[in-house]
Amino acid sequence: MKLLTLNFLTCAIKTCKTNSASFPLHPRDAELEIVEADVNLPFLKNILPRLMWDELRGICTELGLPELPATPPTPADLIQPSSSTPETTDAAPIAEADEEPSQTAKDLHRVLLETCIQEGKLVCGACEHEYAVKEGVANFLLPGHLV
Amino acid sequence: MPEYLVRLAQAHESFRKVELQALADVAGVTLQFVKYEEDSPYCIVNLCSDSAARKIITRSILAQGIYELWGQGSTYRTLHQSVRLLSGFQWPHYENASFRFTVEGYRGGRSASEQRDIIDSFSYMALKGQPRMRLPDVAFRVFEDYDLDAKEPKYLYFGRLVAESPRNEAKRTFDLKKRHYISTTSMDAELTLLTANIAHVAPGKLFYDPFMGTGGFPIACAHFGAVVFGSDIDGRTIRGTGGSARRGQTGKYDVVGNFRQYGIESSYLGAFVSDLTNTPLRIPPPTMDLTTGYLDGIVCDPPYGIREGLKVLGSRQALLETEKQTHQDQYKAPGYIPPKRPYSFTALLDDILAFAVATLVEDGRISMWMPTANDEDIELIIPSHPCLELTSVCVQAFNKWSRRLLTYRRRRESEVPEGTLESAKKEYEKGTRASELNDFRRKYFQGFKEFESMKKEFVRLKMNSRATEETVGTAEEREART
Numbered sequence: 001m002k003l004l005t006l007n008f009l010t011c012a013i014k015t016c017k018t019n020s021a022s023f024p025l026h027p028r029d030a031e032l033e034i035v036e037a038d039v040n041l042p043f044l045k046n047i048l049p050r051l052m053w054d055e056l057r058g059i060c061t062e063l064g065l066p067e068l069p070a071t072p073p074t075p076a077d078l079i080q081p082s083s084s085t086p087e088t089t090d091a092a093p094i095a096e097a098d099e100e101p102s103q104t105a106k107d108l109h110r111v112l113l114e115t116c117i118q119e120g121k122l123v124c125g126a127c128e129h130e131y132a133v134k135e136g137v138a139n140f141l142l143p144g145h146l147v
Numbered sequence: 148m149p150e151y152l153v154r155l156a157q158a159h160e161s162f163r164k165v166e167l168q169a170l171a172d173v174a175g176v177t178l179q180f181v182k183y184e185e186d187s188p189y190c191i192v193n194l195c196s197d198s199a200a201r202k203i204i205t206r207s208i209l210a211q212g213i214y215e216l217w218g219q220g221s222t223y224r225t226l227h228q229s230v231r232l233l234s235g236f237q238w239p240h241y242e243n244a245s246f247r248f249t250v251e252g253y254r255g256g257r258s259a260s261e262q263r264d265i266i267d268s269f270s271y272m273a274l275k276g277q278p279r280m281r282l283p284d285v286a287f288r289v290f291e292d293y294d295l296d297a298k299e300p301k302y303l304y305f306g307r308l309v310a311e312s313p314r315n316e317a318k319r320t321f322d323l324k325k326r327h328y329i330s331t332t333s334m335d336a337e338l339t340l341l342t343a344n345i346a347h348v349a350p351g352k353l354f355y356d357p358f359m360g361t362g363g364f365p366i367a368c369a370h371f372g373a374v375v376f377g378s379d380i381d382g383r384t385i386r387g388t389g390g391s392a393r394r395g396q397t398g399k400y401d402v403v404g405n406f407r408q409y410g411i412e413s414s415y416l417g418a419f420v421s422d423l424t425n426t427p428l429r430i431p432p433p434t435m436d437l438t439t440g441y442l443d444g445i446v447c448d449p450p451y452g453i454r455e456g457l458k459v460l461g462s463r464q465a466l467l468e469t470e471k472q473t474h475q476d477q478y479k480a481p482g483y484i485p486p487k488r489p490y491s492f493t494a495l496l497d498d499i500l501a502f503a504v505a506t507l508v509e510d511g512r513i514s515m516w517m518p519t520a521n522d523e524d525i526e527l528i529i530p531s532h533p534c535l536e537l538t539s540v541c542v543q544a545f546n547k548w549s550r551r552l553l554t555y556r557r558r559r560e561s562e563v564p565e566g567t568l569e570s571a572k573k574e575y576e577k578g579t580r581a582s583e584l585n586d587f588r589r590k591y592f593q594g595f596k597e598f599e600s601m602k603k604e605f606v607r608l609k610m611n612s613r614a615t616e617e618t619v620g621t622a623e624e625r626e627a628r629t
């Protein structure tokens with residue numbers, strides 16, 4: 001599972017959902033793997049406002065990954081300034097197809113879309129329930145006493 | 148606006164307009180239907196330009212191609228008059244272009260020499276370029292629409308090709324027979340691609356399937372550019388140790404292998420094992436505003452196991468303390484199986500809509516399949532939610548039942564009366580609605596009295612459709628060649 005998935009996952013236990021400590025889940029004993037993927041600039045731009053930035057930063061720190069900047073990048077930060085286009089051409093916006101990802105976009109892509117959790121556990125910060133990750137697939141089925 | 152002729156496939160008729168409209172909406176172009184008939188493959192639309200036409204058709208699964216309409220009529224005499232009137236001013240643009248000129252008949256046709264005569268009758272257009280069958284500068288086509296068994300066509304169209312659809316290629320590429328990993332419940336590729344189009348999949352969007360099985364819908368969505376993830380209550384299906392529907396298939400076959408087969412692994416976030424009634428996905432609390440959704444779309448074919456019983460996590464009766472203790476002591480042991488309890492299909496549908504309301508962005512789409520018995524009383528039963536607008540209903544009809552593709556748009560905050568969302572979200576958090584066995588639901592299930600035979604029919608039809616798919620494909624190709 002790509003690390004970005006953790007931006008959407010919380011504890012499956014209903015009573016935990018309202019407890020802010022249940023998000024994000026904390027990886028424990030995680031085996032990470034880098035799986036190369038194509039940089040998807042339209043997706044990064046689309047998903048940027050939906051990222052829970054502080055929580056994702058925390059996860060990166062816990063996993064010992066390179067630190068994310070303290071504040072989220074702006075959409076403009078994701079695009080490589082074009083050398084062929086003068087900076088003052090506000091009137092003629094560059095066609096989206098011509099946009100190149102900036103280093104910021106590539107770094108974000110590396111962390112969120114190329115870093116995968118293969119094995120380990122995801123732990124709820126509120127109830128401490130552990131969800132196992134095997135072969136990259138996390139299991140959120142709750143045992144009988146927790147449903 | 149110029150008129151265009153869309154040559155449609157004569158298949159899944161009730162999906163055709165819906166797909167074209169969805170693709171126009173995704174491309175941000177205005178589409179007006181001028182002429183459309185359910186039993187005809189010829190549809191006339193208004194579009195502002197060739198570029199708009201191309202945007203729509205190059206993604207369409209149920210269109211074969213789109214042509215700028217250069218003339219029409221019920222006889223060749225009126226067709227030629229119409230061509231002179233509508234397109235005379237365009238002929239000089241193509242005077243020296245290499246060209247292809249073909250005649251196609253629907254439910255009828257012409258011999259090769261008759262076709263030559265028809266083509267010659269257009270000589271007044273004064274095309275001086277080289278005829279070329281492969282990659283010409285411009286392609287023209289005469290369309291003859293026949294009544295069944297009629298000798299003469301009842302209507303004629305003439306058009307200039309603007310774009311061909313990816314229909315045949317996509318059906319070939321994603322054919323289940325050639326897919327690495329499938330199960331007996333995999334939906335055929337044409338319908339999954341169609342679902343993705345109707346759900347407004349587009350590059351850069353995020354899509355989720357809560358009942359992904361072997362990944363058919365996420366694959367279709369990723370093919371059209373979305374980033375996808377999914378879940379299933381059965382982990383074996385995702386990880387692939389559950390085996391394949393193919394006899395004698397051994398080795399590692401899994402969902403990620405399917406994405407790899409099609410070269411779209413970059414767009415696959417991954418999958419997890421979960422139950423929608425106890426989802427691990429973030430559900431923004433009811434106190435938060437409407438703009439907290441994070442999914443652009445949801446596509447799914449919910450399980451409707453009525454004979455074997457649809458199951459969700461939980462126990463039939465509240466567990467005794469000692470039983471709870473046993474679960475607590477054992478759940479980490481390998482091989483522990485979480486208890487499941489029966490659940491009703493209609494309650495699940497309500498849960499899905501509530502989940503969609505909580506997780507979709509404004510204007511996001513959910514496209515959901517739902518089987519229905521062909522019975523007047525329940526014909527009109529369609530689950531609803533105050534925060535969702537039903538945008539289309541497409542029907543695939545079988546003998547005693549049908550399945551429908553329901554598509555909803557997540558309303559914007561400004562469209563939803565105050566307080567509606569709070570109460571809806573609270574209802575979702577409570578879980579199953581108490582009214583599960585009311586008359587409405589009872590009737591719904593009565594429609595499934597013959598569920599066993601329905602299911603058999605379903606499997607049989609699927610097998611048949613796989614077998615006949617190739618025949619249909621060839622018929623279409625034959626038609627296109629004439």
Ligand SMILES: [Zn+2]
Pocket residue numbers: 011012013016022124125126127128129
């Ligand atoms: Zn928890």
